[in-house]
Amino acid sequence: EMVMTQSPATLSVSPGERATLSCRASQSVSSNLAWYQQKPGQAPRLLIYGASTRATGIPARFSGSGSGTEFTLTISSLQSEDFAVYYCQQYNNWPYTFGQGTKLEIK
Amino acid sequence: QVQLVESGGGLVKPGGSLRLSCAASAFTFSDYYMSWIRQAPGKGLEWISYISSGSSITNYADSVKGRFTISRDNAKNSLYLQMNSLRVEDTAVYYCARNLDLRDWGQGTLVTVSS
Numbered sequence: 001e002m003v004m005t006q007s008p009a010t011l012s013v014s015p016g017e018r019a020t021l022s023c024r025a026s027q028s029v030s031s032n033l034a035w036y037q038q039k040p041g042q043a044p045r046l047l048i049y050g051a052s053t054r055a056t057g058i059p060a061r062f063s064g065s066g067s068g069t070e071f072t073l074t075i076s077s078l079q080s081e082d083f084a085v086y087y088c089q090q091y092n093n094w095p096y097t098f099g100q101g102t103k104l105e106i107k
Numbered sequence: 108q109v110q111l112v113e114s115g116g117g118l119v120k121p122g123g124s125l126r127l128s129c130a131a132s133a134f135t136f137s138d139y140y141m142s143w144i145r146q147a148p149g150k151g152l153e154w155i156s157y158i159s160s161g162s163s164i165t166n167y168a169d170s171v172k173g174r175f176t177i178s179r180d181n182a183k184n185s186l187y188l189q190m191n192s193l194r195v196e197d198t199a200v201y202y203c204a205r206n207l208d209l210r211d212w213g214q215g216t217l218v219t220v221s222s
Contacts, residue, residue, distance in 0.1 A: 096154045
């Protein structure tokens with residue numbers, strides 16, 4: 001099973017600053033990588049698929065990059081509504097697996 | 108606006124069964140793969156199963172294989188998850204989601220397995 005490792009587990013950033021979240025796959029997933037945002041009590045929301053394509057309605061401050069085993073989600077200027085848990089997920093090989101999540105909190 | 112509404116969760120004893128449903132609306136249900144993903148309390152996400160648009164392809168995580176069955180009724184715009192031989196570790200919120208990119212999610216239904 002593909003293991004997805006996210007770092008850091010918790011990231012403290014001030015509003016208006018940039019946040020960089022990392023995701024590493026235990027083997028290559030090509031560009032078959034998605035990012036999701038989850039707020040307390042809510043279902044996850046798709047942000048990025050294909051490693052770098054924003055989903056419908058996702059603001060341009062969210063960007064994804066990487067391929068193979070190393071991926072990054074960047075939020076260019078944090079807004080109050082961006083503080084949440086973020087998950088990466090590979091869909092290259094079944095079972096499709098998620099990382100353990102990065103909690104983005106207000107500094 | 109795409110809507111996915113799960114139902115059927117509840118409290119069940121270990122070894123028991125439940126059938127979850129997911130009612131879909133505002134999109135052509137029969138065109139899309141559908142999935143079930145679960146989240147144990149305070150934990151991360153686990154994709155447990157998906158089914159192709161015409162039901163010819165299904166896949167299961169090892170943790171549920173042989174116990175859970177995914178199915179769909181395209182005439183009723185509905186997705187199902189039959190869960191048998193439930194274990195304490197199956198306790199989770201169960202979400203249905205559209206497509207293999209999980210572009211839309213329901214609000215989830217809580218399944219609690221406890222004696």
